[in-house]
Amino acid sequence: MSTQRKTRVLVVDDSATSRRMLSGALRGEPDIEVVAEAADAFSASKLIAQHRPDVITLDIExxxxxxxxxxxxLMKHQPIPVIIVSSHTPSGSAxxxxxxxxxxxxxxxxxxxPRSVxxxxxxxxxxxxxxxxxQVHPRPTPRVHATAGAAHLKISRPVSGLIAIGASTGGPQALEALLTQLPIDTPPIVIVQHMPALFIRLFAERLNEVCPMRVxxxxxxEPLSHGVAVVAPAGHHLIVEHQGGRLRTGVRRGPPVGHQRPAVDVxxxxxxxxRRxxxxxxxxxxxxxDGADGMVALRRAGQETIAEDESSCVVFGMPREAIARGGAVHVxxxxxIAATIVKCLDRAPKP
Structure with a gap:
């Protein structure tokens, strides 16, 4: 019989109905325990000190x-994994x-x-x-100004190629930090970020506001272009194909791969x-x-591959798998990472 301690959860929501719903959803699970409920942030702070939860569910409004x-x-003073349980309103999405x-x-x-409960x-x-x-290490997006971050990175010559980025938990922070460090004239960028459909378009719009390139x-x-990053839509796989002498995106419904759609592996x-x-x-x-098998395939094809090091990951899962399977040229x-990308592009064959 396992003696592993249960995962302690604190439910924070001003709605008594929502608190009952969330607590009821977790009640009776052998490995999960709701240790307390809070109706506001001040009550939650006291309960965190008292119960030391492993995970917090949090309402925004x-x-x-x-x-x-x-x-x-919380992220500044006592980082704890937080799951947001949000409304469906447009303001709630933002x-x-x-x-x-x-x-x-x-x-x-x-x-x-009630059916969706x-x-x-x-x-x-x-x-x-x-x-x-x-191993989860929650952290906010670093505050970096796009032009200041990208100013010192230059691609020394024209490159016929592209950059592909995959991310999941912690990805919104990491992607913003990375893209704001890349130069505006970067080769085409294709991105898969695991994110609910409700938020992915807002996420792309946010990146477009703060990054040097267009997102x-x-x-x-759609033809891929220098200075443009494209983000996979929710519920669809993103691929790149060579058609009519141009690199073009392909958006495919297809079945989930590794429980993901879009999948980085695809x-x-x-x-x-x-080729070429x-x-x-x-x-x-x-x-x-997700992405580990695909990174191995990229490396076997002679391409440059970069995995994020454990020291900066919110969750060292996908990169760890890629490293373990021998898919990462650079860790x-x-x-x-931005400087490493630029170095890789500078080593690429001339177009």
Whole structure:
């Protein structure tokens, strides 16, 4: 019989109905225990000191101190994995995206009807167990000004190639920090970020506001261009194909791969099939192993590959798998990845 301690969860929500729903969803699980409930941030602070929870579920819109301000305070003084359980309103979506930037490890939409409570319960329990199985180091997005960060990085000559980036938990912070360090004239960038459909377009818009290059949602058959980064849409795989003398995006519904759609593996494998195109594949923080097989394929195809080092990962899962399988040519901390990408591009064959 296992004597492993249960994962302690603190539920923070100003709605008594929501607190009952969330606590009820977790009640009776042999490995999860709701240690307390709080209706506001100040009560939550006292309960954190008293119960030392392993995971917090947090509503964004609360009285006294809003959830976002509380989250930032928590990440600064006492980082604990936080799962945001948010509303479906447009304003709620924007706030939830900001919460990911502030250090939340996941955003789960609140159910809109009783039938969706079961789905929420399943997803919440799965995520809590994944967090327990992983070494999680929550941290907010570093405050870096795009032009200041990218000014010293220059690509020394024209490059016919592209950059591919995959990320999951902790990815919104890592991607923003990385892209703001790359020069504006960077080769095309293709991105897979695991994120709920409700937030991915807002995430791309946020990146477009703060990054030197243009950031857009991927559409099927779109030519890739220098100075443009494309983000895989929710619920669709992103691939790159050589058509009509141009590199073009492909957006495919397809079945999930490794429980993910979009999957980093699908993107990386499509790039490994390209010929006479230089690729730099980058795998950032995230749970699980998505992207590890694809990174191995890229390296076997002679391409440059970079895995984020454990020291800067929120969750050292996907990069660890890629490293363990021999897929990573370079293993570097997040603040050195942009410079490593530029060095890889400078070594690429001339177009």
């Amino acid at each position: 609360m009285p006294k101190m809003d959830g976002l301000a509380f989250l930032r305070h 706030l939830s995206l900001e919460a990911l930037r502030a250090g939340a490890v996941e955003v789960i939409p609140k159910p809109v009807d 079961v789905a929420l319960a399943s997803r919440l329990k799965t995520r809590i167990r994944q967090l327990r199985a992983s 857009v949602m991927a559409t099927d058959g 993107l990386f494998h499509s790039l490994a099939r390209l 195109i230089s690729v730099v594949g980058v795998l950032l923080t995230g749970m699980g192993r 570097v901390a997040l603040n050195r």
